[in-house]
Amino acid sequence: MLKWITTCSTALIWTAIATATPAAAADKVTLMLNWYVYGEHAPFYYGKAKGIYEAEGIDLDIQEGRGSAATVQAVAAKSVNFGYVDVPTMMRAAVKGAPVVATGVLLQTTAMSVMGFVDKNIKKPDDIKGKTVAITPADSMTQIWPLFLKKAGLKESDFKTVAGDGQTKLNAVINGQADLLLGYVMDQSMKIKDATGKDVYPIKFADYGIHLVSSGIITNTDYAKANPELVKRFMSATTKAVEAAEKDAKGAAQSILDANPKGGKIETLTQGFELTIPLYRTPETKSLRPFQVTDQNMKDSVELMVEYGGLEAKAKENPKAFYTNDYLPK
Amino acid sequence: MSETRGRGAAANLLNAAWLRPFILLIMIVVAWDLAIRIFHIPAYQIPAPGDVVKVLWTDWPELLSQTWPTTYATIAGFLLSALFGIPVAMLIAGSRTIESYVYPLLVFSQSIPKVAIAPLFVVWFGFGIVPKIIAAFLLGFFPVVVSAVQGFKSVDPDMVDLARAMKGSRFSVFCAVNLPHALPAIFSGLKVSVTLAVVGAVVGEFVGSNSGIGYVLQRSIGTFDLPTMFAALVILALLGVVLFWLVDRIERFAIPWHVSQRAEVFIAA
Numbered sequence: 001m002l003k004w005i006t007t008c009s010t011a012l013i014w015t016a017i018a019t020a021t022p023a024a025a026a027d028k029v030t031l032m033l034n035w036y037v038y039g040e041h042a043p044f045y046y047g048k049a050k051g052i053y054e055a056e057g058i059d060l061d062i063q064e065g066r067g068s069a070a071t072v073q074a075v076a077a078k079s080v081n082f083g084y085v086d087v088p089t090m091m092r093a094a095v096k097g098a099p100v101v102a103t104g105v106l107l108q109t110t111a112m113s114v115m116g117f118v119d120k121n122i123k124k125p126d127d128i129k130g131k132t133v134a135i136t137p138a139d140s141m142t143q144i145w146p147l148f149l150k151k152a153g154l155k156e157s158d159f160k161t162v163a164g165d166g167q168t169k170l171n172a173v174i175n176g177q178a179d180l181l182l183g184y185v186m187d188q189s190m191k192i193k194d195a196t197g198k199d200v201y202p203i204k205f206a207d208y209g210i211h212l213v214s215s216g217i218i219t220n221t222d223y224a225k226a227n228p229e230l231v232k233r234f235m236s237a238t239t240k241a242v243e244a245a246e247k248d249a250k251g252a253a254q255s256i257l258d259a260n261p262k263g264g265k266i267e268t269l270t271q272g273f274e275l276t277i278p279l280y281r282t283p284e285t286k287s288l289r290p291f292q293v294t295d296q297n298m299k300d301s302v303e304l305m306v307e308y309g310g311l312e313a314k315a316k317e318n319p320k321a322f323y324t325n326d327y328l329p330k
Numbered sequence: 331m332s333e334t335r336g337r338g339a340a341a342n343l344l345n346a347a348w349l350r351p352f353i354l355l356i357m358i359v360v361a362w363d364l365a366i367r368i369f370h371i372p373a374y375q376i377p378a379p380g381d382v383v384k385v386l387w388t389d390w391p392e393l394l395s396q397t398w399p400t401t402y403a404t405i406a407g408f409l410l411s412a413l414f415g416i417p418v419a420m421l422i423a424g425s426r427t428i429e430s431y432v433y434p435l436l437v438f439s440q441s442i443p444k445v446a447i448a449p450l451f452v453v454w455f456g457f458g459i460v461p462k463i464i465a466a467f468l469l470g471f472f473p474v475v476v477s478a479v480q481g482f483k484s485v486d487p488d489m490v491d492l493a494r495a496m497k498g499s500r501f502s503v504f505c506a507v508n509l510p511h512a513l514p515a516i517f518s519g520l521k522v523s524v525t526l527a528v529v530g531a532v533v534g535e536f537v538g539s540n541s542g543i544g545y546v547l548q549r550s551i552g553t554f555d556l557p558t559m560f561a562a563l564v565i566l567a568l569l570g571v572v573l574f575w576l577v578d579r580i581e582r583f584a585i586p587w588h589v590s591q592r593a594e595v596f597i598a599a
Binding site: 067069073076077092093096097098136137138139142143161162163164165167168171172175177310 | 372373374375449450452453456457536537538539540545548549550551552553554
């Protein structure tokens with residue numbers, strides 16, 4: 001009898017203590033990336049691994065995406081809380097009425113490039129003449145490609161084009177069906193290096209006068225209005241995560257592999273992330289924390305998108321509608 | 331007799347086979363439009379039917395020219411499915427040994443998602459129409475084989491024995507008894523296969539192509555151009571309907587004696 005009473009009361013006391021300990025339940029937040037994981041995404045995994053998100057009371061779930069367009073739609077439909085996407089792609093959807101806004105533009109210079117094996121010796125736009133370029137119809141890079149051609153003095157008739165999805169583009173270059181592909185400096189180049197061991201040389205669009213912002217964090221405008229504190233905490237945590245990752249590239253890349261062992265190889269993930277870091281800032285924002293994009297940079301990006309990117313002209317009337325720095329930490 | 335003469339042209343029109351699905355389609359489109367208005371569905375999620383019709387109207391030359399490559403790939407893939415599927419089914423139905431070796435592997439291969447291996451076809455066969463034809467063939471192959479095996483196995487053995495007893499050679503018995511008995515099942519498999527072949531051709535185009543309705547679809551998704559995307563889907567659906575109807579016509583010609591081909595006949599005494 002006594003034994004029974006003691007056991008019961010111990011159990012009750014134990015449960016009371018366990019539940020009474022105020023582990024203020026962390027907010028569950030989902031972040032959907034723009035693509036399958038590659039070096040550029042290291043800061044998010046690093047922040048999660050180092051408890052930076054946890055310290056702000058956020059339980060972060062990172063999901064891989066299937067293209068910026070799909071992620072923008074998921075954020076607009078509130079299927080996920082935040083997205084990490086190509087901001088110009090987000091602008092296309094926003095101008096058609098999608099309730100999305102960029103709460104922080106991370107890559108303030110574009111990561112777009114046309115790349116091929118180093119041993120093909122294609123180092124300048126002129127070298128592209130007579131070659132075969134692999135593109136994915138209507139993805140973010142292919143829409144800016146005509147502007148690059150204009151700035152580089154090339155015509156569509158100077159080279160051949162083959163079209164396919166992301167995997168086909170990679171296969172085409174790896175197998176020699178194409179000499180070049182359009183891709184981000186830190187993504188496809190590293191994937192090709194993983195597969196073949198050979199280096200890839202990217203001709204960067206940014207070097208040819210294309211001043212366009214690239215990836216950034218976006219969220220649903222209604223969600224931001226309903227949860228301003230949460231968005232601020234998320235952006236604060238992400239800013240700290242990026243700053244920490246910048247100082248520890250290899251550790252950041254390793255955190256990708258810890259979360260996703262099939263996410264790539266450590267050398268190329270590190271190299272990919274190191275290639276991303278210079279894109280975080282422009283000369284104007286050199287001394288600022290990440291995400292602090294200038295109004296001028298955004299205005300230029302919107303104008304470029306309207307003139308060459310097929311963005312509707314009414315976007316020019318209010319470039320500020322696409323982004324806000326209000327949720328960023330000082 | 332007087333009953334049939336009394337029916338005018340209008341009554342005949344109302345009973346036309348194509349009108350009823352058309353009416354249902356109109357009802358669906360009206361419901362779609364109402365749903366968008368009532369639930370305030372934004373344009374970037376689901377386009378209004380009016381916008382889709384506008385795209386079909388204004389862009390029809392380009393859409394038509396893009397439909398041809400998809401149609402060629404679909405028909406070529408479908409014909410290959412029929413050409414290889416029926417003989418394979420004959421072998422499987424005719425021999426227990428072959429069936430025990432081949433059939434399980436065939437089922438196994440059916441579950442492999444073609445969209446995952448389609449990039450490999452582009453690597454092996456380049457960026458032309460061949461990968462699309464192969465994708466269409468692979469998707470359409472299995473239904474043909476399964477129904478044809480069913481058809482060949484359901485032949486009445488007594489009829490076969492009777493024909494053989496009348497000194498029929500294996501080949502002439504096959505042509506006179508086995509094949510006609512299997513045709514209804516084969517045709518039902520062919521009808522399923524042709525609609526799947528359309529899907530296969532589009533999968534092939536998604537993966538590696540500069541032309542075709544799959545290419546139009548991919549391009550419109552990337553630019554958030556939902557009216558064009560839905561217009562492309564409508565065209566693909568129509569393509570499936572037209573091809574299905576063609577196979578149905580051929581079936582009517584090939585097996586007019588089958589119970590499924592009986593039309594309603596009113597006999598007024």
